[in-house]
Amino acid sequence: MGKKKLVSLAFLMLLLLSTALYGCSGGDSESGGEGGESESGGEKVLIFGRGGDSVSLDPITVTDGESFKVTKNIFDTLINFGEQDTEIEPALASEWEAAEDGLTYTFQLQEGVTFHDGTDFNAEAVVANFERWAAGDADQFPYYKSMFGGFGDEEEHVIESVEATGDYEVVIKLKRPQAPFLKNLAMSPFGIASPTAFEEAGESFGDQPVGTGPFKFVEWQRNDTVTIEKFDDYWVDGEPKLDQVVFRAIPDNSARLNALLSGEIDLADGITPSDSETIENDENLQLFERPSMNVGYLGLTTTREPFDDPKVRQAMNHAIDRQAIVDSFFEGRAEVAKNPMPPVISGYNDSIEGYEYDPEKAKELLAEAGLEDGFTMELWAMPVPRPYMPDGQKVAEAIQSDLAEVGITAEIVSYEWATYLEKAAAGEADAFLLGWTGDNGDADNFLYVLLDQDNIGSNNYTYYENQDLHDILIEAQTEVDEDARNELYMQAQEIIHEDAPWVPLAHSTPLLAGGTNVIDFKAHPTGSDKLASVDME
């Protein structure tokens, strides 16, 4: 058993191993990664890395952002949101007119538009889409239910009729005025689909979507990639600029960043605030900010002691140092929140003074509530990162130590996400971290959905009830005069501020990153980005 033999054997093994690995790493001596490779045939292909796969590509059947990210580029809506805001702009409807009473809308449609399958886009096609939606149910078309109240002949259904009054003219009649009606129409779920295609495909339309959008569907490999390519007959001149877009699911945030750094993807979603510095220091990369349309908050369940006392809820608001939370866990890429909705939304009440960080004041309020010795509570921390709450656990720890200052002992608990939401909705949490990203940029989508008594058991997790607030919110839903409506929402925010069912924490700015070769990418606040005008160098 000579030592020489041993050494030479070890070398042999090493040699074998390295050849095997080299063999695997490919014969071509040029760069093995996909980064440096030039795109084949000069085609402009954009690879968009994101955290999850789509559920379905039939936009009306889904509610998740990852689905809309793709369908936004396959389908057009009658009305568009602005490039980086939720103001309304013409799209498939080139102009429209609302009657004085807010009950009748007349749309003039864009002429010369065709669907990807060659079907003509006209008034008939629009009517066919609305008929398809109205014939569904809440299970099939959940967003239609949320936005337009119901289906078919149901009383809650806002839309009375949709009629083609010319080849390119459609009249929509409502049963009662709906202030955010046009904004609703601009939402991704209401993309206009080819009637020929959805009649033929039936349930499987989500696997072979056909719209009028800038890109047409090519292929979907589940949990991996969705590929769409340029639609040559797109009705907007000069768009789209890219030949192909591939949406790739890479669930792990760090791995997605690695893929971007190595050049395998061109654009990455879900960049954590702590990685922003890496990107800004890399000359090949650029950082994109998605305008904020969200809120992260600490909800206080108003039916549980001692949070049934508004004084205690106000004390909580004074006890927590939001600025410190924003600085440490959002890396400053967020705005401290004082209202339940972000300032970009029309009707935001800027005259409200947020509760300032003041532990002494908090102690006084607790004493007034008869709790001078403090109390013990459970503090629920979100188990998953969300743009409005990048790290629930750490935020909870910061809140815990703030509360300890004023004598409140908070025990941090957490559950798996689906369980967390169900238990919170059942009112089982004392205080819980949660948040919301807006759908259509309307105040109703924040205040009514999150804090009205109608939504207790669903999105009003705090069980907060206030009749005055309810009356105002309901009135605002049908108020068509913009100023009068904003005035109502201002009042609503005052009531909420006084009752303090939440500790509003932050309106965060979600981050994306891309190579410097990506031109004209504009991140949209709703989270679904239209890539028609994006180009690559």
Added chain:
Amino acid sequence: MLHYIGQRLLQLIPVLLGMTFIVFMIIRAIPGDPAQVILGQQASEEAIKALRTSLGLDNPWYIQYFDYLKGLVTGDMGDSLRTRSPVSEEIWPYLAATFELSLFAIIIAVVIGINAGIISAWFQNSWFDYTAMVLALIGVSMPIFWLGLMNQWIFSIELGILPTTGRENVRDPINNITNFYVLDTIIQGDFNQLATVLKHLVLPGTALATIPMAIIARMTRSSMLEVMRSDYVRTARAKGVKMFWVVYKHALKNAIIPVLTIIGLQMGLLLGGAILTETIFGWPGIGRYIYEAIGFRDYPVIQSGILVVAFIFVMINLFVDLLYGLVDPRIKYD
């Protein structure tokens, strides 16, 4: 032999049946309503109710269970609650992706693990032995998450020789025929693409191979050490057989049986336990498919996914049991 196989297959039925029952009960015991999760925070109360009814979640559990079993008998694994497609169709590409990765990983683990184990036993207490066993100990306790990300950083970003994530170059996708990309590229005779596909396998494959490799090395070493002390090995050496042949021919044959068992078990574990690797390397495999289904409370996918993995696990072990007979003719199946 055939009798034995038949017997083993019959034993499979109560095992799988018991498993479907346990999985069925566990996933219903955890809180969380699939309808709520599918429709998301935005959903209205009525939408959730309607969905529950249409998914059959309103029925008592035993009716749901028997409906599920009835379906299984006719080859219907149910429809995914989330995508509404049949699980039996959906599952195949994921299974193929995981199978390809696991096979690649287990080959690395076996080749390196067994050889390292043999050499360690051969030169017991040498520096090679010590190094290999320390490495094996590190390997067993290695956090795959960290290892995967470090490898991405070194080999993709710093050295630029391997891709970080995925199965293929999405800028130049392969023609998919069987969902086994290595096989597809060979069928089409496209060796550039074969190289690309193999390159994509290297990082996730080695990350996945780390733990089994270490376990196999340790197992082989201890098994070899035992055999090396036996009389017949001493006889062989006394007869002047070269040490190399004594080790690789005489000793290994008897030492390999327990190692085979470990390999079989590890292969089975890789199939279902590759979730972390699949997540870090963006690999569209069965582990992630089932894991995400748990997040969405997608009952049919969880049930049928676990059933399929369990079935393969049992089949691999049956195959390993049959291998014993080939390796050691003393083992008979009656």
